Amino acid sequence: MAESIAFTLNGKAVRVNVARxxxxxxxxxxxxxxTGAKFGCGEGHCGCCSVLVGKKSVRSCNxxxxxVEGKDVVTIxxxxxxxxxxxxxxxxxxxDALQCGFCTPGMILTAFSLLRDNPQPTRQQIVDGMEQNxxxxxxHARIVKAVETAAxxxxxxxx
Amino acid sequence: xxxxxxxxxxxxxxxxxxxxxxxxxxxxxxxxATGIVVVVALRDAELFGAEEPTxxxxxxxxxxxxxxxxxxIGEDGRITCFTGKIEMGQGPIxxxxxxxxxxxxxxxxxxxxVMGDTELCPYDxxxxxxxxxxxxxxxxxxxxxxxxLVLIELASEALGVPVAQLVxxxxxxxxxxxxxxxxxxxxxxxxxxxxRKVTVKPTLKxxxxxxxxxxxxxxxxxxxxxxxxxxxxxxxxxxxxxxARILHxxxxxxxxxxxxxxxxxxxxxxxxxxxxxxxxxxxELPDIAESALGEIKAEWDLxxxxxxxRTIFDHLLKTxxxxxxxxxxxxxxxxxxQAKRILAANYLNGYVAHAPIETHTALASFENGKMxxxxxxxxxxxxxxxxxxxxxxxxxxxxxxxxxxxxxFGGKAANGQAVEAARLARLAGKPVQVMWTREEEFxxxxxxxxxxxxxxxxxxxxxxxxxxxxxxxxxxxxxxxxFYDIPHxxxxxxTNGPTGxxxxxxxxxxxxxxxxxxxxxxxxxxxxxxxxxxxxxxPVEFRLKHLEDERMIRVLKAxxxxxxxxxAVGPSGRGYGVACGxxxxxxxxxxxxxxxxxxxxxxxxxxxxxxxxMGIVINPQGATIQMESCIxxxxxxxxxEELHFSDGAMTDTxxxxxxxxxxxxxxxxxxxxVENNALAPQGGGEPAIVLxxxxxxxxxxxxxxxxxxxxxxxxxxxxxxxxxxPATKPS
Numbered sequence: 057m058a059e060s061i062a063f064t065l066n067g068k069a070v071r072v073n074v075a076r077x078x079x080x081x082x083x084x085x086x087x088x089x090x091t092g093a094k095f096g097c098g099e100g101h102c103g104c105c106s107v108l109v110g111k112k113s114v115r116s117c118n119x120x121x122x123x124v125e126g127k128d129v130v131t132i133x134x135x136x137x138x139x140x141x142x143x144x145x146x147x148x149x150x151x152d153a154l155q156c157g158f159c160t161p162g163m164i165l166t167a168f169s170l171l172r173d174n175p176q177p178t179r180q181q182i183v184d185g186m187e188q189n190x191x192x193x194x195x196h197a198r199i200v201k202a203v204e205t206a207a208x209x210x211x212x213x214x215x
Numbered sequence: 216x217x218x219x220x221x222x223x224x225x226x227x228x229x230x231x232x233x234x235x236x237x238x239x240x241x242x243x244x245x246x247x248a249t250g251i252v253v254v255v256a257l258r259d260a261e262l263f264g265a266e267e268p269t270x271x272x273x274x275x276x277x278x279x280x281x282x283x284x285x286x287x288i289g290e291d292g293r294i295t296c297f298t299g300k301i302e303m304g305q306g307p308i309x310x311x312x313x314x315x316x317x318x319x320x321x322x323x324x325x326x327x328x329v330m331g332d333t334e335l336c337p338y339d340x341x342x343x344x345x346x347x348x349x350x351x352x353x354x355x356x357x358x359x360x361x362x363x364l365v366l367i368e369l370a371s372e373a374l375g376v377p378v379a380q381l382v383x384x385x386x387x388x389x390x391x392x393x394x395x396x397x398x399x400x401x402x403x404x405x406x407x408x409x410x411r412k413v414t415v416k417p418t419l420k421x422x423x424x425x426x427x428x429x430x431x432x433x434x435x436x437x438x439x440x441x442x443x444x445x446x447x448x449x450x451x452x453x454x455x456x457x458x459a460r461i462l463h464x465x466x467x468x469x470x471x472x473x474x475x476x477x478x479x480x481x482x483x484x485x486x487x488x489x490x491x492x493x494x495x496x497x498x499e500l501p502d503i504a505e506s507a508l509g510e511i512k513a514e515w516d517l518x519x520x521x522x523x524x525r526t527i528f529d530h531l532l533k534t535x536x537x538x539x540x541x542x543x544x545x546x547x548x549x550x551x552x553q554a555k556r557i558l559a560a561n562y563l564n565g566y567v568a569h570a571p572i573e574t575h576t577a578l579a580s581f582e583n584g585k586m587x588x589x590x591x592x593x594x595x596x597x598x599x600x601x602x603x604x605x606x607x608x609x610x611x612x613x614x615x616x617x618x619x620x621x622x623x624f625g626g627k628a629a630n631g632q633a634v635e636a637a638r639l640a641r642l643a644g645k646p647v648q649v650m651w652t653r654e655e656e657f658x659x660x661x662x663x664x665x666x667x668x669x670x671x672x673x674x675x676x677x678x679x680x681x682x683x684x685x686x687x688x689x690x691x692x693x694x695x696x697x698f699y700d701i702p703h704x705x706x707x708x709x710t711n712g713p714t715g716x717x718x719x720x721x722x723x724x725x726x727x728x729x730x731x732x733x734x735x736x737x738x739x740x741x742x743x744x745x746x747x748x749x750x751x752x753x754p755v756e757f758r759l760k761h762l763e764d765e766r767m768i769r770v771l772k773a774x775x776x777x778x779x780x781x782x783a784v785g786p787s788g789r790g791y792g793v794a795c796g797x798x799x800x801x802x803x804x805x806x807x808x809x810x811x812x813x814x815x816x817x818x819x820x821x822x823x824x825x826x827x828x829m830g831i832v833i834n835p836q837g838a839t840i841q842m843e844s845c846i847x848x849x850x851x852x853x854x855x856e857e858l859h860f861s862d863g864a865m866t867d868t869x870x871x872x873x874x875x876x877x878x879x880x881x882x883x884x885x886x887x888x889v890e891n892n893a894l895a896p897q898g899g900g901e902p903a904i905v906l907x908x909x910x911x912x913x914x915x916x917x918x919x920x921x922x923x924x925x926x927x928x929x930x931x932x933x934x935x936x937x938x939x940x941p942a943t944k945p946s
Contacts, residue, residue, distance in 0.1 A: 079502060082501055082502040086500055091443070097870050101871055133444075141441070148437070154304075156304030156619070156622040157436065158447065158621030160440050161441075184878075190572060194843060196876070196878050196881045
């Protein structure tokens with residue numbers, strides 16, 4: 057049954073009137089009109105629906121909207137600040153770390169979460185941190201490079 | 216691309232940078248009223264996007280083909296080009312403008328591209344076969360070169376300077392003797408309505424004259440893709456649209472014997488539509504449509520075919536057609552007599568899914584007798600025809616628009632979801648989105664066919680290959696022929712039609728990145744490796760000894776040199792493998808290093824060096840990325856990817872059991888582009904992937920002394936092979 061659920065979305069307060077057990081992914085993509093988080097598998101295997109909840113990357117296809125009540129949700133649309141791209145976004149562009157682009161929002165937000173937990177990761181730590189995100193085009197090597205580039209740019213901080 | 220957000224359909228998305236604003240047909244023609252339009256019509260069938268043998272015949276029939284590319288130079292100086300090709304990650308959104316800008320002498324930032332819209336773009340059979348650059352590119356460049364000539368003629372009239380004295384550069388024509396005598400392209404277009412059709416082949420630039428082509432260039436669509444602004448078919452929103460979820464049978468060949476939709480209809484807002492075999496639930500929210508679908512009760516009569524992923528190879532051999540010779544030379548019997556040692560093997564390869572991360576998706580809207588469909592497709596014109604035929608609508612009443620496509624690999628040459636959306640939209644009287652679930656994607660895909668390759672070959676006294684007898688069953692002819700210097704040889708196909716006669720495969724099959732060639736090259740390169748070992752020779756030297764083709768010799772030597780190859784007779788315990796191949800006109804060779812965990816049976820690919828001769832290279836950055844992409848994606852069909860099924864039912868329904876390559880699999884990759892500017896551009900999107908099966912199988916053999924004759928080389932198969940393999944030097 058529909059309930060009023062309030063949370064912060066990309067820095068703005070929002071309130072939706074939906075059933076608590078609907079998934080965050082579909083509420084974002086329909087009621088909230090944000091289509092950057094993609095549907096890829098529906099079961100949390102691929103990571104292309106990843107968004108940040110409390111700055112942690114989560115699979116929005118596996119999160120109930122009721123569980124983000126009062127929390128801070130960031131989607132790929134909210135990562136750039138005042139038109140200034142986040143260092144990860146710039147690094148993905150500069151390293152050609154994408155092809156079809158469908159997994160890209162999830163990759164960037166997963167990397168964001170990874171760098172927040174570990175601002176100066178080793179290459180192996182990046183690989184481990186990104187391991188559960190799937191890319192079919194084969195951009196993996198460049199994605200790792202992009203995360204390294206962004207980490208260096210951010211100098212261990214500045215999220 | 217992205218263009219497609221139609222102004223007359225109020226789609227909720229805005230045009231993006233570098234992309235022409237969306238126009239209705241009428242607006243479009245009005246806009247065309249002034250400016251310079253150059254259309255190009257090259258009659259050579261290949262230039263219309265030649266068909267591959269494994270393409271559905273339905274895509275081949277005649278649609279208007281009086282031209283296949285055009286561009287317009289507007290009064291504002293913007294240059295808009297239109298192509299039926301689509302962007303699915305492979306990069307034409309960057310490489311096509313690169314070609315155009317260079318031939319036209321225009322800044323690349325002045326170029327907008329509209330892709331894959333059947334109403335705005337000229338006919339194109341489809342984006343596949345690594346054909347965009349090699350087949351379509353020359354026509355595209357010709358249009359630009361012709362447009363430049365028109366502009367110089369116009370400038371000559373306007374400036375009163377002879378044509379021969381004028382130079383075009385940076386979007387303007389000027390007189391080098393007096394640079395103030397200058398007209399920009401926009402100025403030259405003003406008030407003009409000039410239409411030119413390219414009939415003669417204008418002179419294209421030589422590589423030495425390239426200013427923009429041949430230079431690495433980053434993707435032009437990257438900003439949209441990293442900000443979430445890029446629109447895919449599932450991201451288009453129309454007022455009043457509904458989301459559909461479709462009932463699909465539990466197995467291929469299942470017949471529905473009962474249907475009860477009453478519970479689904481009870482869900483508020485759910486609409487159940489039944490149209491013959493098509494049963495769907497529509498709702499204004501996709502997840503509610505999904506749960507309503509779960510309320511539909513259906514009983515099915517399930518087939519008992521006895522065919523599953525283990526019995527499939529016997530089934531295929533029973534179903535096969537008699538051999539048809541693709542190529543032969545010499546006399547096999549003579550060769551057999553000369554052979555002192557004969558090696559025979561059957562190579563097996565299972566069904567593989569395309570598994571793009573974006574599932575097949577379409578949004579259809581039926582208004583005033585006209586169907587507009589946004590579809591994730593590699594063949595917008597093919598989708599247009601399928602929709603037109605299925606719904607009985609005239610072709611001109613169907614418009615297919617292709618937003619960004621989230622991966623295709625051949626799988627989106629099939630347009631089932633677009634037809635479903637169109638049928639449902641007409642029935643519902645509202646726009647309908649169909650987005651296949653992952654389970655549907657693993658059910659409805661046109662899988663890469665399982666195949667068998669039988670090879671028998673012999674060595675003479677001198678360690679040369681005396682004969683080669685190659686028979687492929689359902690891989691397809693592509694890549695079946697070999698390129699080694701062998702006096703007596705025969706290559707036969709046993710495949711009826713594109714991937715076999717009806718009834719051969721338990722589900723739909725189709726082209727998968729470099730169709731056929733992956734399986735054929737796996738078999739060929741594995742067998743060559745086995746022959747090298749039997750001859751007591753290093754596998755690189757053995758290949759070079761059997762090569763006369765200079766292009767292949769060059770790429771093999773380039774790969775060996777970059778790798779730092781030290782000759783050894785296998786199995787050396789080092790885990791080194793080599794493979795060569797030809798695809799889409801490109802020559803490619805690779806060397807890999809692997810590590811095998813003998814207890815677990817797992818393979819870690821440590822390093823891959825890949826050298827490729829693809830003729831003239833338009834975008835070296837794009838070409839390099841495609842090689843890396845082939846290596847990475849190819850690891851999947853080498854190591855894990857194979858569809859499990861039984862009696863038409865799929866066991867693999869998601870990425871938990873169907874494993875595709877992950878970050879931890881990625882080897883150190885080194886790519887070498889072997890320059891060959893004497894040759895027109897060849898294909899780049901597929902060639903390197905054909906090597907991966909043979910390359911990794913040979914490296915595994917070199918590591919553990921066991922030869923895997925079946926792909927993928929799963930841990931279980933490696934452990935089994937180890938049990939029967941002779942002991943080798945430890946790695």
